[in-house]
Amino acid sequence: MIYKNEVTQMNATIQPVLIGSEIYRQSSFGIDHPLSIPRVSTVLDMIKALGWCGPGEYRTAPCAKPKLLQQFHSHSYISALQSIELSQKVNAVERKTYNIGTLSNPVFSEMFQRPATSVGSSILAAELVAGGGCAYALGGGLHHGMATYANGFCFLNDLVFAIRRLRSLGIKRISYVDLDAHHCDGVEAAFENDDNLLIVSTHEEVRWPFTGQLKGNVLDRWVNIPLPKACNDDEFLSVVNKIVLPVIQRFSPEALIIQGGADALRDDPLSRLCLSNTALWQTFSNLLELSDRVILTGGGGYNPWAVARLWTGFWAIMSGRQVPCELDASASSILRDLHWARKSEPDESVFHYFHDLPNKGIIRPEIQDLSEHLKRVHFL
Numbered sequence: 001m002i003y004k005n006e007v008t009q010m011n012a013t014i015q016p017v018l019i020g021s022e023i024y025r026q027s028s029f030g031i032d033h034p035l036s037i038p039r040v041s042t043v044l045d046m047i048k049a050l051g052w053c054g055p056g057e058y059r060t061a062p063c064a065k066p067k068l069l070q071q072f073h074s075h076s077y078i079s080a081l082q083s084i085e086l087s088q089k090v091n092a093v094e095r096k097t098y099n100i101g102t103l104s105n106p107v108f109s110e111m112f113q114r115p116a117t118s119v120g121s122s123i124l125a126a127e128l129v130a131g132g133g134c135a136y137a138l139g140g141g142l143h144h145g146m147a148t149y150a151n152g153f154c155f156l157n158d159l160v161f162a163i164r165r166l167r168s169l170g171i172k173r174i175s176y177v178d179l180d181a182h183h184c185d186g187v188e189a190a191f192e193n194d195d196n197l198l199i200v201s202t203h204e205e206v207r208w209p210f211t212g213q214l215k216g217n218v219l220d221r222w223v224n225i226p227l228p229k230a231c232n233d234d235e236f237l238s239v240v241n242k243i244v245l246p247v248i249q250r251f252s253p254e255a256l257i258i259q260g261g262a263d264a265l266r267d268d269p270l271s272r273l274c275l276s277n278t279a280l281w282q283t284f285s286n287l288l289e290l291s292d293r294v295i296l297t298g299g300g301g302y303n304p305w306a307v308a309r310l311w312t313g314f315w316a317i318m319s320g321r322q323v324p325c326e327l328d329a330s331a332s333s334i335l336r337d338l339h340w341a342r343k344s345e346p347d348e349s350v351f352h353y354f355h356d357l358p359n360k361g362i363i364r365p366e367i368q369d370l371s372e373h374l375k376r377v378h379f380l
């Protein structure tokens with residue numbers, strides 16, 4: 001199965017850019033944390049091994065400076081993040097005030113620099129696409145980050161900065177689409193009163209952070225699509241085709257930001273959605289056609305093999321390459337070298353094929369009802 005990039009005429013003339021950093025290679029949230037696994041570094045290694053990064057296609061993300069971060073995050077929170085990174089100690093008041101030093105948001109070596117690099121990635125992406133084109137901020141996608149505290153593995157919120165940077169460059173009308181299994185509570189909270197931002201989120205219902213419920217839908221502002229557990233490819237694509245694509249098309253955004261979290265995949269341990277990577281690639285291909293400026297970021301994703309294949313495939317599609325059926329020996333050996341505390345070995349097919357087997361299935365009545373309800377609410 002092959003997906004071709006069908007970007008608009010304007011995008012086709014501007015070279016897509018992949019944005020990464022080596023800070024993610026050695027950095028870990030701790031051995032027991034879901035983010036103990038390598039993700040960005042594996043994708044960069046796969047892309048290099050496959051020869052999918054030519055001259056001018058890669059940029060190193062800068063680390064955003066404290067002064068810049070304080071344009072959204074509070075001064076005291078940024079100062080605390082820096083000092084705790086330095087001391088590697090958190091006191092009881094800081095733990096309570098900033099939600100740091102918890103199981104989700106632990107103290108670790110790069111706890112300021114790593115998320116600040118994610119912010120730098122997404123700001124750079126905004127600057128690169130302002131005149132048209134696409135950029136992939138691999139380390140971005142910290143959609144739970146709040147202005148004054150850490151939340152759900154996210155110490156900062158790079159997406160807020162990407163939206164603000166686009167605005168400062170004259171891009172007014174923006175759509176933010178979140179494909180992660182968790183709702184984008186941090187992004188929603190940061191733009192409560194913004195008529196020129198359409199936020200669309202597909203996520204698992206009854207799943208932390210428990211926001212993004214059906215009642216939270218607001219015409220041309222918030223499109224929240226809570227999906228039932230075991231959601232299959234056909235169900236997901238039906239919702240994408242009936243709701244996600246038409247609502248964005250009607251909004252006609254000058255720029256589209258896509259959070260491409262990998263935790264809605266079937267093999268992810270942190271959600272009960274059951275998508276194959278082919279469903280997410282198909283969705284991404286279709287989204288690419290909806291704006292002349294597209295930013296893709298990372299996000300959740302806690303199975304190292306599933307993340308690596310999905311995100312490497314995203315870059316192939318963005319950069320106009322084909323996602324091959326089979327992995328070549330060099331890419332396969334990168335995947336074989338990965339280790340994951342939760343599982344000793346994945347299914348052997350992971351080392352041979354780029355594509356998961358499509359997870360086809362019937363479209364359950366609850367999904368049909370969900371689509372009908374959303375069509376009414378959003379006048380589709």
Ligand SMILES: [Zn+2]
Nearest residue numbers: 180181182300
């Ligand atoms: Zn997630």
